[in-house]
Amino acid sequence: MEADSLDLQPEPLPPSSDPLSNKFASLNDLAHELASLQDLSNRGSWRSILDKVARARSLSLLTTPHDHLTYLAYNVLAFTKLRRFKEALTELETVDDFDSHHYRYETYPKIYPTRSGSMVPFSLRWLHALVPIKLGDRQEGLDRLYLLLDFVRGKMKEKEEVAASLDVWRKREVFVVNNIVTEHLKGKEHGVCLDLIKCLLARGDSDPHLLSKLGYIQMQIGDLEGAKGSFDEVEKQNSLNETELTNMVSRNKALMYLVEKDYVSAVREYDACIERDAMDAVAINNKAICLMYLRDLSDSIKVLETSLERVPTVALNETLVVNLCSMYELAYVNHSDIKRTLSNWISKVAPDDFDSSCTRI
Template sequence: MDTNPESESEPDLLKPQSTETSLNDLAHDLTSLLELAQRGSWRSILDKVTRARSLSLLSKPHDHLTYLSFYVFSLTKLRRFADAASELDSLQDLDSHRYLYESYPQFYPNRTGSLIPFSLRWLHALIPSKLGNRLEGLDRLYSLLDFVRQRIKSKNNVSFNVWRKREVFLVNCIIGQHLAAKEFVVCLDLFNELINRDDSLDPVLLSKLGYLQMQIGDFDGAKSSFSRIESMLKEGRIDSVSFSESELNNLVNRNRALVFLVGKDYVSAVREYDECIERDHEDVVAINNKAICLMYLRDLSDSIKVLENSLERVPTVALNETLVVNLCSMYELAYINHSDIKSTLSNWISLVAPDDFDATCTRI
C-alpha cells in the first residue's frame, strides 16, 4: 500500500503571474481556459484550442504560445506524450529570435526578453522521460535549471522570488528522476545544494529530504530535518506568503506522524493525522495515511469509512489514484463481493473524475 507522504504535483504552470490586468487581456479568452484546467476538462481544452486556431482567433505571438502551453499540458495530462512531443517539436529552437518580444515591436513596444512561457520550457524538458528517454530528459532538465539560475542572477527583486521557486521546483523534478533510478547520493547532493543556502530554506524541501533519509535508513538524519522545520516555524523564519499557518502546521504533524508510522506506533500516527484533518478537511495525504494506520491496527472497517467519507465530502480533492488504489485493496481484504463494490465505485468515478484520472486503478 502506498502511504504517499507528499505527493508530487505540478506548480501553477498555467497561471499568469500578472494581476495588474484582467486574464483575458493577457491572452485570448484565458479565463475560460483556466476554468477548464481547474476542472480537469483537458479534452475540452484541446477542442477549444483547435477551434481558436481554425478560426484564426489568436492574433498575437504570445496568444499562440499561451494556447500551445494549454494544449501540450492537456496532452500530457491525458498521457498522449507522443502528440505532446510533436507539438513541442514545432517550436524548434526555444531561444530563437522568433520568440523574442523585440522581434515584434508593433505588438510589444519597449519590451524585451523571451516570449516562451516557463510552462513550455518545463514540458519540453519533461516529455522525453515520459517517452522512455530518461537521459535526454535529465539533460533537458539540467539545462533548464541552468537557464533558471541565470535568470535568478540577473532579475530584480520582484522576479527573483518567482525564479527561485522555479529553481526549487526543477530541483524536485530532477530529484524525482534520480530517485526512480535509486541514485540516492545524487539526490542528497541536490538537496544539500539548495538547503545549505540560507535564503533557500524551504519547509517542503526539508521534508522531502527527511523522506529520502528515511528511505536510505538514516532515521536520525530524517528526524533532524523534521526538527529543523519546527524550529524555523517557531522562530518565524518561513515565508508566510508562500505557506499558510495551517499548511505549515499540517506539514509538521505529517512529519511527526511519519516518524511514528515508521516506528510502527500507529496510534500516535493516527493522532497526528487527526490534528491535520481537523485543521484542514482537504488534507488528502493525512486522510489516506490515517486510513492505512487504522488498517495496520486491524480496524479495517474504520479505515474504509475514512476513505469513503473523504470521497463523498471532497471528491474533487480526494479523488486520486493512490487513495482509490488503497480503498480498493481494503475492499478486497474486507468483502467477499468486493468486485461488485469496486464496480459501483468505478461507475461513480466515471461521473465525477477529471479527464486524466486513470480508471484502471480500481483493478476491476
Template sequence: MEKLESNETLTSDLQTLTILDPLSTKFTTLNDLCFEISSLQDLAHRGSWRSIIDKIIRARKQSLLHKPHEHLIYLCYNVLALTKLRRFGDASDELDSLDDFDSHRYRYESYPEDYPNHEKGSMVPFALRWLHAEIPIRLGKRQETLDRLYLLLEFVRVKVVKSLNLSMEQWRRREVFLINTISSHHLNNKEFSVCLKLFKELLSRDSEDPVLLSKLGYIQMQLGDIEGSKGSFNGVENLIKKRNLEGIEFKNLINRNKAMVYLVGKDYVSAVREYEECMERDPTDVVAINNKSLCLMYLRDLSDSIKVLESALERVPTYALNETLVVNLCSMYELAYVNHSDIKKTLSNWIARVSPDDFDSSSTRS
C-alpha cells in the same frame, strides 16, 4: 500497485499499498497574457482537458490568435492537455513543431509592430520549457528528460542571478520546483544520494525554508538515516516557531513529519493521532486522510480504514479523488470483501461521473 509519480514510498509490511508523500509537487499554473486565457485557466482548474483541446482547435481554425505569444500560450495549454490525457506522442509532435526556444522568433523585440510598448525578452512560457523536458520520459526516454531538466535548471539559475526583486523570487520558486521535479525522477529510480545532494545545495542558500528541510528529512529517511531525518524534522519545527509561521499548512507539516517517524517505527497508534490532528485543522488534507487509513489497516482495523477513505471521497471528492487513494481503497476492498468486484464496479461508475478528464480509470482495477 500504481503510485503517483512524485510520491516517495516507505517500506512496510504490506508492499501493495502506497503511502502518499506530503511534499509531492504538481505543476498547476501557466503564464498569462493570451486571448481568453482566463477561460483556458478555468477549464484547466476543473480538469476539462478535452474541452481545452477542442477550444484550441476552434481558435486556430478561426484564426482568433494574432500575436506570436498567443500562439505559444495556446500551444502550451494544448501540450499540457495532451499530456494530462496521456497522449504523449501527440504532445511530442506538437513540441516538435517549435524552433529552438532561444530563437529570435520567440522574442518580443522581434515584433515591434505587435508590441509597441518595447517589451523585451523571451515570450516562451516557463511551463512550455518544463513540458518540453518532461515529455520524453513518458515515451520511455528517461535520460533525455533528465538531461533537459538539468539544462532547464541551469537556465533558471542564470535568471536568478540576473533578476531583481520580485522577478528574482519568481525564478527562485521555479528553481525549487525544478529540483523537486528532478528529485522525484531520481527517487523513482532509488537514486537517493543524488536527491540528498540537490536539497543540501538548496538549503545551503536558503536554510530557513521549512518545506525544503522537510524534503531533506524524507530523503534521509529513504536512505535509512532515521536519526538524520529526525534532526531535520526537529529543525522544521524550530524554524516554524522561530519565524512565527501560524498557517494551518505549517502546523500540519509538523504533524505529518512526526507521523512519518512513527510510521517507520511501526507505532501506528501515534501516527493515527498525528494525522487526526491534521484532519481536524484541514478536512481536505488528503495525505493525512490516506495515511491515517493505512495506519488503521496496519492495526488490523480494515473496516475503519475503508470508512476513512470512503468518507473523504464523499465529503471532499475534489481533493480525495486521486489515483493513489483509489488504488489503496480498491486493495482494501479486495482484502475485506468476497464480492469486491461489484463494489469496485460501483466505485468506478461513480468516479466516471465526477472525475476530471485525466483521472486514470484503471486505478479501480474493476
C-alpha cells in the same frame, strides 16, 4: 508550482520599466481568452481545452506570437494530463528552439513596443523536459531538466538586483530541483538527491517542502537522526500559512512514528491534520493505511469512503482509490461489485485525467 496551473509569466521586468504592466487588468489581457483556459484547467476539463485550442486555431483567433505559444502550452499540458504523450511531443516539436529570436518580444516591435526578452511560458520549457520521461526516455528527460535548471540559475544571476523578479526565479529553481529529485528517487539515487537539496539549503533557501523531502530521503537511507533534524527545521519556517505548516509538521512526525511501527501515534497525528484541514488527502490516505496495519480494515475503508463523499474533487486521486480497492479485495468476497459501483461513481465526478483503470475491475 502546481502542474495544473501553468506558469505563463514572461520574463519579469522591473515595474518602472514595464509600461504595459498597468494594462494587464485581467488574464485576458495577457493572451486570448486566457481566463477561460485557466478555469478549464482548474476544473480538470482537459478535453475541453483541446477543443478550445483547436477552435481558436481553425478560426485564426490567435493573432500574436504570444497567443500561439500560450495556447500551445495549454495544448501540451492537456495532452500530457490525458496521457496522450506522443501527441504532446508532436506539439512540442513545432517549436524549433525556445531561445530563437522568433520567440522574443523585441523581434516584433510593432506588436510589443515596450517589451523585451523571451515570451516562452516557463511551463512550456518544463513540459519539454517532462514529456520524454513520460514516453520512457528517462535520460533525455533528466538531461533536459538539468538544462532547465541551468537556464533558471542563469536568469537568477540576471535578476539579482530586482527582488520581485528574483523571487519568481527562485521559486522556479525549487520547482525544477523537486522534479529532478523525484526522478532520481525513482532510481533510488539518494546521494544525488541529498546533494541537490543540500545545495539549495546551504544557500539559505529553507523551503519547508524541500526540508521535508530531505527528511524523507534521510529516512530512506536509515539516517533517522538526520531526518529528525530536518523535520525539526521545518517547524521553524514561516513561509506557509499556519494550517499548511502545522499539518506538514504533523505529517512528518507521523512518518517518524511509522518507522517505529507506532501506528496509534501516527493515526493521532493524521487525525489532527484532518481536523485542521478536511481536505488533507495525504493525511486521509495515510491514516487509512495505518488503520489497516492495526488490523482495523472496516475503519480504514470508512476513512477513505468518507473522504470521497465529503470532498471528492480533492480526495479523488489514483493512489487513494488504489488503496481503497485493495482494502475492498481484502474485506469483501463480492469486491468486484463494490468496485464497479465505485468506478461508476468516479466516472461522474472525476476530472478528465483520472485513470479509471486504478479500480482494477
